[in-house]
Amino acid sequence: MPTVSMTVNGKAVSAEVENRTLLVYFLRESLGLTGTHIGCDTSQCGACVVHVNGSAVKACTMLAVQAEGADVATIEGLATNGDLHPMQEAFRENHGLQCGFCTPGMVMAAVDMANRHDELDEKTVRAELSGNFCRCTGYHNIVLSILAGAKAMKGA
């Protein structure tokens, strides 16, 4: 069994995995970082979104060994010293979550979206969310949360 090493939320980690182990299982089972969720088996739902080397990736569609040497960020690493990241705060302020299951992937996708766009509007946000399902909120407040969070990230 190969050993895989990477940085996760700023910490160097190393563990034995099977070749076929998906990154999401590595995070959840080997590292105990259960904030990244599994909601489907066809890569559509987005509950597993994390950042690998600064970009949003679906952790269910990547093997752990493919993340060798990578810099991985999960939802658990977003807040700093107990203070919520502006995007997390925006979701809370705008009621952008209900059951919370899609939320980690949604927030990580949102941060990535905000990183890639100078300015976001409703249409762009909705299009960019095509890889993230939510069954609870109807997306209305998620859109508001992302627009507010992106603004806050830019220090507005």
Added chain:
Amino acid sequence: MTETGIGASVRRKEDKRFLTGLGNYIDDINVDGQTYAYFARSPHARAKINGIDKETALSMPGVVAVLTGPDWVADGLGLLVCGWMIHSKDGSEMNQPVRTPLATQSVQFVGEPVAAVIAETLEQARDAAEALAIDYEPLPSVTDLRTAVGPDAPQIHECAPGNLCYEWEIGDKAATDAAFEAADRVVSIDLVNNRLVPNPMEPRAALARFDPATDEITLHTTSQAPHVVRLVMAAFLNIAPEHKLRVISPDVGGGFGVKIATYPEEAVCTWACRKIGRPIKWTADRSQAFLGDSHGRDHVSHAELALDKDSIFLGMRVKTLANLGGYISAFGSAVPTYMYATLLAGQYRTPAIYAEVDGVFTNTSPVDAYRGAGRPEASYLIERLVEVAAREIGIDPAELRRKNFISPDAFPHETAVGVSYDSGNYEGSLSMVLDMADRAGFEKRREEAKGRGKLRGFGISAYIEACGVAPSKIAGALGAGVGLYESAEIRFNATGSVTVFTGCHSHGQGLETTYAQIVSDLLGVPLENIDVVFGDTGRVQMGMGTYGSRSLAVGGSALVKAADKIIDKCRKIAAHVLEAAEEDLEYEGGKFTVAGTDRGITVPELAFAAYVPHNYPLEELEPGLDEMAYYDPINYTFPAGTHVCEVEVDPDTGEVEIANFVAVDDFGRVINPMIVAGQVHGGIVQGLGQAMLEECRYDAESGQLVSGSFMDYAMPRADDAPSFEVALQETLCPHNPLGVKGCGEAGAIAAPAAIINAITDAIGVRHLDMPATPEKVWAAIRGAGAQGTQAAE
């Protein structure tokens, strides 16, 4: 209203853990020594099982046990029963096929659990399950509702001739027939309420552990009603007595009705963990969710409306075939009967209604409650029928509704299908929503769109629902096997903080916040000093769980009753401490004051006095401040409202864009407007999913589930939906202490008709069945395929 009390849009207390990845969902939980269960499921829609050879599977690496239906029966365990008895027209009881959690002699749907393989790792369990030699003898199957009641259909269950579970009726047939005789006009419609897969984002899961020291089994399960699961496992499944069974529903990622029933997988894990002496963990993947979760809706109906020359409704007749699936699920019998047909009056005065519902077995997953549970089916049918009638007559659809509404001063109103609506202002909702949606300007917008080659349409959906399930006596008389009260305990600590224990369950509804708001408001305790606990039968008293929009109407009422008991006790303590007569004390916002003075004492101070009873009326009053209440509702509640939808259709592609969607809802008193709006948004998009995207489909020939993943089942995405304008009206519920009606299901109930009414208006067709996909809309524009004229048998 205070900043944190009733009526305030308080930001949610539970959000912190969800936003930081610290939620406690069952698949997140691992225990020492746990094994993994994988279920071998039937690949056939219908088959005999001639035998199962465990030998190969048992010899594979890591396999701890292989368990089958015969093993379950041999251990003396029970049956998965239906919790609601329905009687047919002739008075006979419904036909109930026997079901064990693992199939014994036959299987009735693709995906039915047949065996459980338990191994050290999930992969080992899965590999062994695939190696399990199950001798199936495939039989002819039927998955389509209409085919199942036809003359050539295979007979699925011996106990159910013609594949009929029941032939049920409600209403006055003679009066309805007379109304139709006297009618000046009869409008009829045939429609389908399409089968849906609810798909909460968290798949079902279970983790079961046996403690040999205490003989106690602890089951973590994704349930909306853990106490009911415990009751079912003790009383019907015979797995363990209630006092030796602890059921915990921690964080659950959405329910929508799917997570109410007690399922085979959790029953097997609970049984097996003691049998093998190891903890067992099971998590469904999404494919298994499609196969194993209960599905929703699936009706075929023929409906007729009788009107007089002034377009007043004289009577309504409905005949519905309801697909129950391969077995009757826990509440599957009641959803298309008592939760459906009793709402067929809608918001209208219609004096005579008669409905027949045939519950039909097919070789598909069992069908049970899904957000709205019967009320979306009723509301869709009525509002399509009314809309079609308006267009046929040539009268404004809003005007036709206005003429027939129950007027605001006519409550309580007894409908022709046996329910009594308590309060409402339907005319008010309609006017408000039409104003907000600028209906007056619609024709101009339609013209403008036409100039761009697009077709615009406007659809109205006036809905009503019965929520706050349910008065136990009424439910019992109608066939329910359980009571439907709710419980709450308010426990003060000596230092003034509070823990609230509720028998309801929050899986997205925000009860940790709204219940705290209520307690804060009534007892004057700061919000941050109140904790709300639910979902653990080891900590919380008996409760019936969350579904049917009952957490405030029933759960909140129990909470108020418990708070009243707290206040009563505090009054006595306060009288003693303040050396005043009880009658001379005034109470407001958590503080007792002696009338006409500035002497007072707060509830938290009284809590301390109760736990350190030195200055205390011990001769008359026990120490402590901890009160429990059970509340059995006096009646259902009847939230109602009107949703409208404006669409723009591209005739070249059939694509439908929702240009505007406005909702006006009357939920009675609203505790947290932000949370309520969120419930409406979520419900509307589920309704949109039904109307435009989602369809659970089985192959007619093979009975295979064709829409078995998110690749084939079109879940609504963010760009399928618009933003919404939602507003509230408030006519208080007269029969519960908070005056609340419930809001969780409204959007899913109202939205489908609003959307289909708008689309049919846009493209000028009489009817279009859901989902109104671009392909269907495109074909309908070109007149291909007559819609809405096939008779339902």
